Amino acid sequence: MVSAEQISGTRILNSEIRIPLQSILSEVTIESMTDPKENTEKVKALCYQWGASLFGVADLSTSKKKEILLPPLFIDQLPYSISVGYHLSDAILEEIQNHPTPLYFHHYQRVNILLDTIGLIVTSAIQHLGYQAIPIPASQIVDWKTQQGHLSHKHMAQAAGLGWIGRNNLLVNETFGSRIRLVTILTDLPLVTVLPSMKDCGSCYDCQSVCPVGAIQEHQEDFDHVRCYEQLRTFAKTLRFSHNICGICVKACRGQH
Ligand code: B12
Ligand code: SF4
Ligand code: SF4
Numbered sequence: 001m002v003s004a005e006q007i008s009g010t011r012i013l014n015s016e017i018r019i020p021l022q023s024i025l026s027e028v029t030i031e032s033m034t035d036p037k038e039n040t041e042k043v044k045a046l047c048y049q050w051g052a053s054l055f056g057v058a059d060l061s062t063s064k065k066k067e068i069l070l071p072p073l074f075i076d077q078l079p080y081s082i083s084v085g086y087h088l089s090d091a092i093l094e095e096i097q098n099h100p101t102p103l104y105f106h107h108y109q110r111v112n113i114l115l116d117t118i119g120l121i122v123t124s125a126i127q128h129l130g131y132q133a134i135p136i137p138a139s140q141i142v143d144w145k146t147q148q149g150h151l152s153h154k155h156m157a158q159a160a161g162l163g164w165i166g167r168n169n170l171l172v173n174e175t176f177g178s179r180i181r182l183v184t185i186l187t188d189l190p191l192v193t194v195l196p197s198m199k200d201c202g203s204c205y206d207c208q209s210v211c212p213v214g215a216i217q218e219h220q221e222d223f224d225h226v227r228c229y230e231q232l233r234t235f236a237k238t239l240r241f242s243h244n245i246c247g248i249c250v251k252a253c254r255g256q257h
Pocket of ligand 3: 166167168169172177178201204205206207208252253254
């Protein structure tokens with residue numbers, strides 16, 4: 001049995017975030033976390049209350065482990081991968097024409113912060129129940145040569161049934177297209193996993209012609225990473241953004257509306 005004080009997390013939280021986190025966790029009422037189905041519903045509800053648009057869980061043992069830049073011990077001990085998606089503002093994306101806008105840059109940064117915050121809140125809730133969790137940064141590069149983060153949020157989300165890797169090399173969700181950003185939390189809290197989506201881009205090519213450097217090909221495997229990367233560096237330099245962003249192929253991939 002988990003006490004109200006353990007759930008509220010008053011021992012570790014500062015006063016600014018104590019009230020919202022307390023109220024949200026007490027609404028979610030995580031009392032007994034032994035049933036994977038119940039655990040999944042409760043963690044999902046917590047994510048949605050914090051603004052998430054998508055939630056899924058994958059079995060990490062079926063993932064490409066060589067792609068994960070974390071100690072193997074971590075991966076073996078945390079068999080579940082929670083994927084959370086945030087649906088970007090369609091209005092902000094619609095403003096993008098041939099290059100990223102200041103509004104999109106700000107949105108990109110704030111959404112990363114929100115996703116990292118959701119990762120922290122989920123981690124906090126799981127740890128209070130005596131389980132382990134690692135929130136993987138939304139947008140941090142750990143191998144600059146190959147441009148890799150700790151793990152691929154796209155690949156984890158695909159494994160969690162949230163969509164497929166599209167021609168634009170991004171995760172495509174059936175409802176939101178690529179207009180989403182992602183975060184991953186690894187955990188040993190027993191959860192219900194789903195099977196990966198079997199869908200694909202089919203006859204859609206909406207993103208191919210809009211890429212300013214022709215990086216998008218017929219097959220995702222042929223996506224030209226370096227061409228795209230060079231274009232993003234040019235945008236950052238000429239438009240004075242401190243990050244490599246673009247947004248053109250994100251805007252193009254709308255999902256089914
Ligand atoms: C580094 C990075 C970049 C780099 C390079 C991406 C890359 N690896 O190809 C740059 C700056 C170019 C970039 C661009 C973009 N990114 Co980015 N990026 C990441 C980040 C932080 C890590 C990517 C990663 O680790 N992938 C794992 C590897 C194993 O998978 P892979 O990407 O298929 O790996 C290939 C490359 O590493 C490549 N490679 C090998 N050597 C080299 C060398 C160079 C120079 C390059 C460029 C690539 C490369 O070979 C690998 C195998 O094919 C992720 C966050 C995360 N942790 O997932 C976000 C992420 C993938 N990016 C995202 C987005 C949205 C973008 C942009 C639209 C920018 C923007 N926000 O406007 C563009 C889209 C480009 C595209 N169409 O693919 C989102 C995707 C969301 C979605 N719906 O799928 C993510 C998941 C961030 C998030 N939290 O949501 N990104
Ligand atoms: S991020 Fe920009 S440059 Fe890269 S593939 Fe998409 S549209 Fe092309
Ligand atoms: S715009 Fe169409 S072709 Fe491009 S990634 Fe999205 S679904 Fe696939």
